Amino acid sequence: MIIDAVDVRRRYGETVALDGVSFSVDEGKIFALIGPNGAGKTTLVRALSGTTDAEGTVSVFGQSPADVARDRIGLLPQEFTPAGRLTAKELVEYYAGLYDESRDPEAVLDDVGLTDSADTFYENLSGGQKRRVCVGTALVNDPALLMLDEPTTGIDPTGRRDLWRLIEGLADGGTTVVLTTHYMEEAEELADHVGLLADGELVALGSPSELIGRYGGESRLLIEPEDGDAAVEALTDAGYEIISEDRRVAVPADATDIPSIVETLADAGVVYEGLTWRQPTLEDVYIELTGTDAASADGMTTEGWA
Template sequence: MTTAVRVRGLTKRYGDVQAVGGIDLDIRTGEVFAILGPNGAGKSTTVEILEGYRSRDSGEVSVLGVDPGTPTREWRSRIGVVLQTANDVAEATVRETVRHFARYYPRAEDPDEVIERVGLTEKADKRIRQLSGGQRRRVDVALGVIGAPELLFLDEPTTGFDPEARRRFWELIRSLALRGTTIVLTTHYLDEAEALASRVSVVAGGRVVAEGEPATLGGRASAKARVSWSDGGERRTLETETPTRTVLELTHRFDGEVPELTVTRPSLEEVYLQLVEAPA
């Protein structure tokens, strides 16, 4: 499997503040890779360096085989970017805006098809200023994918989306991944990372503190399970490494159905909070 993004020893300082303190990353071609971390952790600085918008102090960076510190026009045509905040042309319509940006790319998608995929067909002839915040965010996504990018950066892409719009966006991302697009996602929605990403990297204090599949991150798959049930009106919980045996014992005790039985392992959110709150 080829590598779309390779980072070794990346550092960046702002005066006395060390924003990025030696990050290593390997992002495979065609995967959805999520970078998670609290505000100020260094993830946005890292992504901006990968996009070619910010210089680094030291380290080796390769994005689609090119150093983003010396980007070319051809390289920029191969990537798509959805920034956390964007300035749009308020008086232009959705269709005018997407068609305009399509002209910048040699292999652009059909603007009307992209507008449909982000759920804005009914708003295509509306001026941008007439859209809600969530609808404007969908325009940002449309502009990010209009160039049929090989690599797509998404920085908090579903901020302002309602639940239905978020689910529709997830389907769009899955369809892009099936077509071979590499996607780098930063998000504060852990359910979004779990639903979309094949691997995640957790950044805290300017360093990677954990990396892996969402289901196994931080030892999640091998952590003790919590078995909970109702007993005489009281809720009881047992942490165990053998949940199947515990459930079997409870089944015998209750002679069949165990009242309000649940079996869970630590959620991605619980593991994430432990990782970012751990002392350096």
């Protein structure tokens, strides 16, 4: 076990940042913390890395986080602004020089997709490129434990998936990864286990598939009919349950149910503009447990992509 956290608590004055959080992470696993800004994700990462005090027990490599050798941990804070007048390569080289042993900076830049921008000043990089450089600085010491606080914020979808593959490869090689995110797809794609944080509390813990199976609800077919009343009547008469009757009529359905539902609508002469089959996701789980959409709570946009 690489991380063992038991009843971790942290207050800032009257504000409760962490309220009795407990979990563990095994070697080579990816653990994702999900939640909106203010949920406690960053405070928990700081407690795990020894950069803030917390009540309860936190063990990293069997030690107090403050006692762990710094070269065993790679940390990317959510807010990190390196020197703007250094190039991407110079920045990675600088952080490599802080350790007795480190990876080749050029190989790190290649890993994060910045070989072609290696000689560009940090201040002239796009938002997404800057974030990639920052990820590179956390990788340069080849850490056994990598902590990434919102690593793909501001990165375009293609670049985000490239970093996902990099993180998966590190875990396959034995690196333990803890990341925070409010991209539900990111956690669902990457994580072996997920912790859902809300108002400082860990409201659920498990693998993405376990949490979706337990809290996500049923798969459903979403129908956009021209005449909603006619669609509801036809489906109800055929014995189908109707979940919602707003702009789209929702019916619980497995993939194998779709042909019979389509046939029911056709037999009743119901015309529709679209059909969408939707499986439950971690977003559904989070909303079910907290009543809050983690992405919307952060006001996420795609601005700053690069």
